Amino acid sequence: MIDRTADSLAAALFAGDCTAEEAVATCLERIAARDSAIGAFVSLRADAALAEARILDAHARGQQRGPLHGLPFAAKDVFATADLPTEYGSPLYRGFQPASDAAAVQLLRRAGAILLGKVSTVEFAGVGAIPATRNPHDLERTPGGSSAGSGAAVAGGLVPLALASQTGGSTIRPAAFCGVPGMKPSWGRVSVEGMKPFAPSLDTVGWIAESAELLGRAAAALQCARWPLPPAPDKLRIGYYPTPYISAAEAETLAMLQEVRQHLRAAGHEIIEVTGPPGAEQLNEWQDIVMFGEGQVSLLNDYLRDPQAAHPELRDVAMNARGIDSATLLAASDAIAMLRPQFDAALAGFDAWLSPAVPGVAPLLTEGNGLATFNRLFTALHLPCITLPVPRGPRELPLGLQLIGPRRGDPQLLAVAATVEKLLSHA
Numbered sequence: 063m064i065d066r067t068a069d070s071l072a073a074a075l076f077a078g079d080c081t082a083e084e085a086v087a088t089c090l091e092r093i094a095a096r097d098s099a100i101g102a103f104v105s106l107r108a109d110a111a112l113a114e115a116r117i118l119d120a121h122a123r124g125q126q127r128g129p130l131h132g133l134p135f136a137a138k139d140v141f142a143t144a145d146l147p148t149e150y151g152s153p154l155y156r157g158f159q160p161a162s163d164a165a166a167v168q169l170l171r172r173a174g175a176i177l178l179g180k181v182s183t184v185e186f187a188g189v190g191a192i193p194a195t196r197n198p199h200d201l202e203r204t205p206g207g208s209s210a211g212s213g214a215a216v217a218g219g220l221v222p223l224a225l226a227s228q229t230g231g232s233t234i235r236p237a238a239f240c241g242v243p244g245m246k247p248s249w250g251r252v253s254v255e256g257m258k259p260f261a262p263s264l265d266t267v268g269w270i271a272e273s274a275e276l277l278g279r280a281a282a283a284l285q286c287a288r289w290p291l292p293p294a295p296d297k298l299r300i301g302y303y304p305t306p307y308i309s310a311a312e313a314e315t316l317a318m319l320q321e322v323r324q325h326l327r328a329a330g331h332e333i334i335e336v337t338g339p340p341g342a343e344q345l346n347e348w349q350d351i352v353m354f355g356e357g358q359v360s361l362l363n364d365y366l367r368d369p370q371a372a373h374p375e376l377r378d379v380a381m382n383a384r385g386i387d388s389a390t391l392l393a394a395s396d397a398i399a400m401l402r403p404q405f406d407a408a409l410a411g412f413d414a415w416l417s418p419a420v421p422g423v424a425p426l427l428t429e430g431n432g433l434a435t436f437n438r439l440f441t442a443l444h445l446p447c448i449t450l451p452v453p454r455g456p457r458e459l460p461l462g463l464q465l466i467g468p469r470r471g472d473p474q475l476l477a478v479a480a481t482v483e484k485l486l487s488h489a
Contacts, residue, residue, distance in 0.1 A: 072222040072276050075132055082115035082132025082176065089134045089178055093220050101195045102205075102215035104139055105146045106179035114176050128173030129279040129289040135223040138212050139180040140187045141167050142256035150258050151183040151193060151208075152376075154367050164256025166225055166267045166284060173283030178221055181211025184431065186361060187227055188260050188353075190373035192431065197240055199459055203424040206236030207431035212270045213240035223280055226268040228441055229260045229353055231420075231434025233268030234449045238462025239424035239432060241451040243483070244270040245277045245476070246437075248469045249444035251286035261356035263395065264349070264441055274450065274483040278476045287473040294413065294477040300326060301336040301415040303466070306343035310435045312422030318452050318461045319418060325489045326482070336415065339404040341397070345439035348394035352442065355391035358382045398442045402469065405443050409468040414478045419449040419462035436464060446472045448479040452486060 071088060074080045080088075090108050097103050111134065118132050142148050142160035149155045163171070171177060182193035184207040195210040197203040198218035205214040209226035213236030216224050226233040228246045237244025245268060252267040259265055267284070271277045282289035302323060304311075311319075323333045357379045365372045365380035372380075409415060418436045425432050440447050446469070449462040465482065467475035 072133060072272055082118045083112060085132060086111050086115040086134050086176055086178065089221050092218070096218055097220060099196065099201055100198055100214050100218045100220070101193065102181050102211040102218065102220055103136070103179050104149070104182050104211065107146055107177065110145065111176050111178050118174065118176070126174065129282045130170060130223070131174030133175045133223060134178040134221050135170055135175045135225065136179050136181045136212065136215050136221045137167050137177060137225040138209050138227060139183050140227055140258040141225055143167060143177065143180065146180050148180070150187070151185040151191060152364070154364060154371060160256070162256070165253035166257065169284050170225070170280070175223070175283065181215050181224055183211060184208035185373060186260065186364065186376065187232060187258060188229060188357070189361070189375040189379050196427065197424050199241060200424070202426055203459070204239065204427050204429070204431050206239035206424060208232040209236045209268070209270065210431075213237050213242065213244070216240070216242045216270045216272055222272045223276055224270050226270050227257060228266045228268045228437070229264045230349065230441055231437030233270065234419055234437045234447055234462070234464060235432060235434050237270045238419035238449045238451070238460070238464075241460025241462070242270055242272060243274050243277050243451065243479070244268060244449045245281065246441065246447045247281065247286050247472050248446045251446075251470070251472055252284045259360045261353045261360065263356060264353055266441065274448070274476070274479045277448065278480065281472060281476055287476055291473060291477045291480065294474075294481045298326070298331040298413045298478060298481065299334070299411070300331060301334050301409070301412045303336050303338055303415040303417050305338070305417055305436060305439065307346065307435050307439075308418070310421050310433065311418050315418050315420070315422050315461055319416070319463065322416070322452060322463055322486070325485060329485050333416075336408065339401060339408055341401055342439060345398065345401065345442050346435065348398050349438040349442035351386055351390060351394035352398065354379055354384055355386040355394070358386070402443050405445065406468045409466070409471070414475055415466040417464045417466060419464035423459040423461060440466055444469050446475050448475055450479060450483050450486065
């Protein structure tokens, strides 16, 4: 059996230093050894994954099925899977078995990836029961939500790639708290068919990976970029956008962002502080209205399946405890829509913007999933976002920066992220 660190498994596979079967077997060994403490996986298809890997190895002979040929991956348990239960983290769907894979799962498998299993989620990707998953860097801390299992599985070295989702901050937040790269693409770039809906005008397929390169390979498999990616410019022009919510950032996050800007400038890149279009200070409020206004429609039938067994948070959303009326929902939706082209225009002169990904390090489990303060506005704006880990902070817990691009600017953002990741790795 190969013996490699978690952050080199995909690189070893794509370099031809290990087979697909070895990669799958290594992940299964790590799950057996580590996941009892982390609690990321909710189901596995170990024998089937090994059998698929052997078939790929036997028929490859130098022919790669796609950019993820032989790579083991996990799917957040809000994505339908034909050969594993899909329970949405909810007892209301215990044992539920869809007839086919979600579109994102199918696309990854067509690109040669091997589904290893399903990983945990906050109930219905946002309201209800919180899984018992723990942050691999500190088992007393949250991995973030709602893609708790996706972030923890990659950070724990259990699997190199995991599908996630984001309606508020559910991909970027757990990736940042767990110290691994994560991507929320432009809204609408990846099909949400077969993914449990929460707020359709915000719901976005995301993914978390062991490297920025693997983010790019997955993006190509999901048809929102080409592989190999076009190179980023030699001299990047990056806008530092602290957002209107910067007062929520903790001291270690502010210090980390200052150091990152210094590293970028020292490497010859241009950093310009930007303020962004006016009105952005209300984006999180508007996003909240849209998310829960649309969530009332999406989750009503789930609540009515068994009102007595439903979690109180599910009841509150389904029964519109916030009292969001149609006029309020329309006003928030329209206000966000008016800002989207303004942000595209503001971003147009830059290769990317730099912002915090999360306020600080992952909170203790007793304090909840942490805040999505620096994610919700960009989700509302439909902008592509990537978080990269910056390993510093109290007790060496990871901190995450966030890179943002204009709508549909996903390939450019991925190229910038690869450049920034390389720079930070040598800082």
